[in-house]
Amino acid sequence: MSAPLTILGTGMAGLGLARQLRAKGSQRPITLITSDSGDDYSKPLLSTGFAKKISPEKLVARSALQVADELQAVVRTHTRVDAIDTRTAELVIGAERLGYEELVLATGASSRPPFDIPESLHGRAFTINDLDDYRGFHAALMALNRPGRVAIIGAGLVGCEYANDLRAGGHEVIMIAPEDTPLIRLLPEPLGRVLGNTFLEIGIDMKLGRMLERLRDEKTHAALTFDDGQSLEADLVLIATGLTPRLELACQAGLEVSAQGIHTDRYLRTTTPGIYALGDGACVAGLNAMYVQPLQASAKALAATLTGTLSPVSYGAWPILVKTPACPVVALPPRNTPARWRIEGEGNDLTALAEDVEGQLIGFALTGQCVRRKVELARVAPGLLV
Numbered sequence: 001m002s003a004p005l006t007i008l009g010t011g012m013a014g015l016g017l018a019r020q021l022r023a024k025g026s027q028r029p030i031t032l033i034t035s036d037s038g039d040d041y042s043k044p045l046l047s048t049g050f051a052k053k054i055s056p057e058k059l060v061a062r063s064a065l066q067v068a069d070e071l072q073a074v075v076r077t078h079t080r081v082d083a084i085d086t087r088t089a090e091l092v093i094g095a096e097r098l099g100y101e102e103l104v105l106a107t108g109a110s111s112r113p114p115f116d117i118p119e120s121l122h123g124r125a126f127t128i129n130d131l132d133d134y135r136g137f138h139a140a141l142m143a144l145n146r147p148g149r150v151a152i153i154g155a156g157l158v159g160c161e162y163a164n165d166l167r168a169g170g171h172e173v174i175m176i177a178p179e180d181t182p183l184i185r186l187l188p189e190p191l192g193r194v195l196g197n198t199f200l201e202i203g204i205d206m207k208l209g210r211m212l213e214r215l216r217d218e219k220t221h222a223a224l225t226f227d228d229g230q231s232l233e234a235d236l237v238l239i240a241t242g243l244t245p246r247l248e249l250a251c252q253a254g255l256e257v258s259a260q261g262i263h264t265d266r267y268l269r270t271t272t273p274g275i276y277a278l279g280d281g282a283c284v285a286g287l288n289a290m291y292v293q294p295l296q297a298s299a300k301a302l303a304a305t306l307t308g309t310l311s312p313v314s315y316g317a318w319p320i321l322v323k324t325p326a327c328p329v330v331a332l333p334p335r336n337t338p339a340r341w342r343i344e345g346e347g348n349d350l351t352a353l354a355e356d357v358e359g360q361l362i363g364f365a366l367t368g369q370c371v372r373r374k375v376e377l378a379r380v381a382p383g384l385l386v
């Protein structure tokens with residue numbers, strides 16, 4: 001039997017790796033450690049629950065106990081690792097020191113509000129990047145006992161998905177962002193406009209092109225003031241302004257990191273021997289994608305490496321399916337700025353092809369009926385890490 005493996009994090013990356021190892025027949029002892037409940041859930045489903053009226057508990061596929069049983073692993077829940085002592089190969093957990101032989105960091109990313117949320121607004125202003133966050137937001141909305149009025153700050157993937165989901169669930173939604181069109185990192189402007197117009201049609205109040213200047217607690221509601229002097233009130237505020245990789249443990253342990261994440265090579269090896277990283281916290285060969293497909297590819301490659309077949313990870317051309325059913329969107333954003341976007345189609349059904357200077361396809365974006373073209377286009381688009 002090979003040396004025990006310690007995995008920090010039970011998100012899709014940590015559990016995905018453990019599952020891949022067991023699928024390969026590896027019998028090595030595995031300890032999974034997480035600061036949360038350790039419940040196994042699909043994070044992408046968090047932004048689909050209001051339309052389907054699914055409670056947070058229904059999103060739990062397996063409890064930590066069931067995970068431990070399935071994977072024949074030790075799962076330590078509600079256990080925050082405070083530091084990694086690479087000199088003695090120990091994890092510091094409060095007063096406890098726990099030895100490790102090989103260590104995998106699957107510690108993910110955390111929400112990045114661009115401003116401090118006043119303490120008095122806790123319970124009214126939320127970020128959602130895990131099931132516990134979602135439980136808190138869901139409980140606050142349900143406690144209103146009526147459709148809520150929710151202000152969403154941010155028009156990226158998470159903000160757009162919640163806007164569509166909350167509206168479909170019968171809530172009033174206001175979307176606020178400095179950009180002029182939603183999904184600016186995934187869609188060229190004409191396609192972003194299609195999504196924005198659809199949001200307007202389904203009754204979402206779009207307040208784009210403005211910045212939030214003040215967020216105040218008014219006891220019965222939150223008050224928001226913008227840089228154009230306008231203000232509005234909301235029952236709840238959802239701040240969806242992006243994520244930042246969790247770097248504290250790696251940084252303090254002396255691993256190479258940057259704002260992009262914990263640096264690894266294509267074998268998911270960090271700069272410290274015996275420590276690997278994958279998922280939202282890892283910057284693999286210069287790229288941190290923060291999506292499911294790359295972490296699944298990483299889990300597969302790392303499982304092969306850890307069972308004796310050194311395997312570099314590669315990411316295919318994976319289109320992102322944005323869960324905005326009011327206006328279906330698929331995007332494969334180009335890694336480099338395209339020389340031009342070629343836009344075809346009419347109405348809500350648009351295809352945007354990102355081309356380099358030689359006219360080669362380097363990415364694409366699709367809305368409406370054109371999302372059907374995703375497979376055909378993904379076949380000819382380059383992978384992001386090949």
Ligand SMILES: Cc1cc2nc3c(=O)[nH]c(=O)nc-3n(C[C@H](O)[C@H](O)[C@H](O)COP(=O)(O)OP(=O)(O)OC[C@H]3O[C@@H](n4cnc5c(N)ncnc54)[C@H](O)[C@@H]3O)c2cc1C
Nearest residue numbers: 009010011012013035043044081107108279280290291292
């Ligand atoms: C609402 C939403 C919708 C999404 N939809 C899609 C989608 O449709 N398609 C797609 O490809 N991607 C989607 N994503 C992104 C995708 O879900 C993430 O890329 C993925 O879930 C990240 O998994 P992870 O395991 O790397 O990180 P996490 O899920 O963040 O897991 C991190 C783990 O590390 C633990 N941890 C961290 N620090 C410590 C510590 N010090 N001690 C102990 N434990 C620690 C945490 O407790 C947790 O268990 C979505 C994300 C969100 C928020």
